[in-house]
Amino acid sequence: MDFGQLQPGAHIRGLDTGGIAEIIQVRSFGPDALNLVFRVNGKIGERLLYRGDEIPFKLVQPGRAYAFDADGAxxxxxxxxxxxxxxxxxxxxxxxxxxxxxxxxxxxxxxxxxxxxxxxxxxxxxxxxxxxxxxxxxxxxxxxxxxxxxERCLIVAPGSLVEQWQEELAEKFALSFDLLTRDQVENSVTGNPFAERNRFILRCQVVRRHWRNQGFRRPVS
Structure with a gap:
């Protein structure tokens, strides 16, 4: 048989001592080497072939370049x-x-x-x-x-409007946002809520308080 006939779906005699082998996957390593994954009597095998090794093989059923037996759903x-x-x-x-x-x-x-x-x-x-x-x-x-x-979105809004933002985004756009609070940060498994969820709404007062705790001050004009 020809080296190029070693394609997925082909049934080959002589590839394995267990019987006729059905090739499942072919991986090329240049023009003269192929790695074959095949099935014989329900068992999966793998073999590396070089050009010339296929001479004693016999093609029982040719393979197909494309298969149409996937799950339709x-x-x-x-x-x-x-x-x-x-x-x-x-x-x-x-x-x-x-x-x-x-x-x-x-x-x-x-x-x-x-x-x-x-x-x-x-x-x-x-x-x-x-x-x-x-x-x-x-x-x-x-x-x-x-x-x-x-992918990730953070909305910073006045404290009196965060619930309004949350409701409008959910009702009008079907976008789910969680309110980001100190408790949520502390209870986060990783310490980073964004590693667990992608969309949050944060009160701007929380940001202002955090900045003050970090030593930031509003510049004096």
Whole structure:
């Protein structure tokens, strides 16, 4: 038989003394060496072959370069996952589509026209009260998560607004954020809550108190 006929799925006589071997995996080491993983009578074996070793072998059934015997349900699941991962390429406003909001024109312009195109992303959003800054922030976070550009997120908000942020992000964008507290830090197994969860909301008073404890002071003008 020919050296090139040693492919996954091929049934070979002479490769193993136990009987006809079905090749499962082929790994090439240059043009003249192959590492074969094969199955004989339900047992798995492995053998390194060099060009010329295949001469006494006999090809019982040729292999296939590609097999179509995978789990159909698993293939569908993987395909759907990739479709969702690439969905933002076909729907530039995917976060709006997947959220329970009616985005206003100025919010869409701010997020998709000004924020997302920036590299690196640094943006100061200082809009009037009631303009929907929470909605814009939620849209930005969700869009970055969909695109795979955001893994960890920390929101620092006034103490009286942290629950409002948490509720709005959950209700409007299906984004789950935990309130980061001293107890949560102390009870963390690793000492770093971000090693266990990726999204937190923190009261700005906690940050200010921590800075003061570390010796930081507001500069005097």
């Amino acid at each position: 698993l293939l569908r699941l993987v395909s759907e996952a990739w479709r969702l991962r690439l969905a933002h390429l076909f729907d530039p406003y995917l976060a709006i589509t997947l959220s329970r909001i009616e985005a206003l024109p100025h919010q869409i312009t701010a997020v998709y026209g000004a924020m997302l195109p920036r590299q690196p992303l640094r943006f100061l959003l200082a809009d009037d009260p009631g303009a929907g800054k929470t909605v814009m922030a939620g849209l930005l976070i969700k869009e970055l998560l969909i695109r795979g550009d955001l």
